[in-house]
Amino acid sequence: MDGEAQRSTASWENATLAPVDSLRSERAESPMPGLVEGTEPGAGQKSAMFVHAQSFEDLTAEGEDEREAELDKSGECADELKVLVGEKSVEEQHNIDVTSETRTKEEDVCSEAWRSHRKHVFVLSEAGKPIYSRYGTEEALSSTMGVMMALVSVVEADKNVIRSIHADGCKVVFLTKSPLVLVGVSRTSQTDKELLRELLYIYYQIVSLLTLTQLNHIFQHKQNFDLRRLLAGSEYLTDNLLHRLDRDPGLLLSAVTCLPLASSARDVVSSGLQAAKSESLVFSILLAGDRLVTLVRKKDQFLHHIDLHLVFNLVGSSSSFREGEGWTPICLPKFNTAGFFHAHISYLEPASQLCLILVSTDREDFFNMSDCKQRFLERLSKRSAYQALKEALKCPSYSVEQVAIPELRHFLYKSKSSGLYTSPEFPEVYQSDAEQERLMGLYQDLHSSLHHPSRPLRSFYRCGESENLLAWVTSGFELYLCFSPLGTKALALSAVNKLLKWIRKEEDRLFILSPLTY
């Protein structure tokens, strides 16, 4: 627990959010005028494309609910439980110290490097069998994972749930999603909730390959099953997803970004996809790298942003779709954990960035999907939209200078009702990977404060040595601004309106305002 108290950004232990050192936090004096959900810049004009996601509360809510349900079952009062958990954590702290010592002996040479990784992720079965480790081989870590499972079981035996251990600048977070247990070990300043969200993504990644039904089935029949057999050859997907979680603002914001494209061109592309429909087709998704060009869906069927991120991850991590047409079963866990969809995945041209994903319900419908793609391509090339699309690919981002706000370096803006976000390219100062990850870390901190489970903030201004940051959330949008250290708070506040005006002016290009259904 001492790790918690040492946190500098917000120490809610003593129930104040008073500034620590150079940090300042401010509550908004007045809410943003006239911008309610559905009218903010970037809000779709018709219905939303995605399952309505409040933000990341949606993501973690599920886990929390289950836990609360379990706690209720035990029939003890919550306060008592808290005490229990607190006591447990101290004990476990000792335990984990012991295990890390033995691990060092085992790992010998590579151990120091291994231990100093910023964030470890482990997946194990409820029998304690290793399934995945971000670093190092699972075999070498089987005893460590055994201990992790022991911790979970010991606490469970008391009708309780282990959530986290804080020790020595390290957080150990547990997520039990039967039949899997996920453990994150982090040296970052992320909150437990953020870490849980990341573990949940990894859980969904595994479900998307196998379905939950199959997972349950396997472990019901053979508790000791080595799941690595079934995940063999797909570890790179989990590795890449973890990398994305550190780098991609979309995963942080629970939102997706679009390829900037004139709305007239986007409409032609969308209607092309709409026309190339088929009975079994549920979603048609056109991607340009990591950006969404358009998404057409079956009426009344919504895609959840998590599922879309899993699709992004699959397409972005695999080079195999470059050759020919891909046809693969895929489970979209937020849609349905029980069954597979079948996705036809192919690039529009061999060297193109444009990738079309047609999600069908019928596993024998490959040729139908292939035909849908042909029809879409024919239609697209008949109109000039394809040319416009190719032009747009040449500048997939924009520079922050276009916004013309002094001292503004970078920003993230999410329209809550559409689930879409926009962000300029990183400026010179954040060109290196390390700097980009550092900035993402700062955004993550702000995000944690705005979405704090018990004391969420509406706005947060933070002065740092290398940059000043402002975060602002209303019912309509979420905004994170990064200014040079020369920026002032007054400047930052005045920038909000200016930026919103600019986004409003550009929203046709930056967002998908009129999503279509078949």
Next chain:
Amino acid sequence: MGEKLPRVPGGARLHSDGLSRPVQTLRVKMVLLGSSGVGKSSLALRFDKDEFRSTTPTVGCAYLTRVVHLSDVTLRFEIWDTAGQEKYHSITPLYYRGAHAALVVYDVSQRETFVRAQVWLKELEKQYIPGSTVIWLVGNKVDRAQDRQVSVQEGQSLANDRGLLFTETSALLGDQVCELLLAVAHRVHECIGAQQGGLSEWQETAHVDLHRRDTFNPFVSCCKVGP
């Protein structure tokens, strides 16, 4: 490697898709089976573009087409490059059902892939209707001569026992890959093409009629077997 001309009797040549076809074009469904990492996708890429690239593991299945011109007929190979990973095995029957040609691939430097190839052969035999599928055993990665774990003789004798055809290839170097495709083409044409309704004709406009599943479903071909 690209310049190497295939040496196959009959003056047959390989052509890319899209050239004029004065002769009848027949569709051939071909499936690539075998363990993960034996080089199925690399073989498919060689068939398709005569290139080599290392790729991430195949997800699900990849579909490619390749046109092969024989002296009196043109064959349009519709190649299903399946994923070798165990989690996809339940869907693999979709692809080998009704295939005219099946290449069972193993890695000559990995004995367990050879063992696995025999399991694939058994599975194929369950669905096998004599004369409907040309099954070819392919030992890939002969470029790894120093790590070889499965000898040519072993591969050949397995093929002989089961009455299969056998070739060793290197997708990395392009050795014997074009020759393999041409040999498969000849064999398929001889064995299946000659039969009444053995191979269906391919029409450019076929795409438009694809909704009509009953007339044109590749999964319901000459031998319809339930999963």
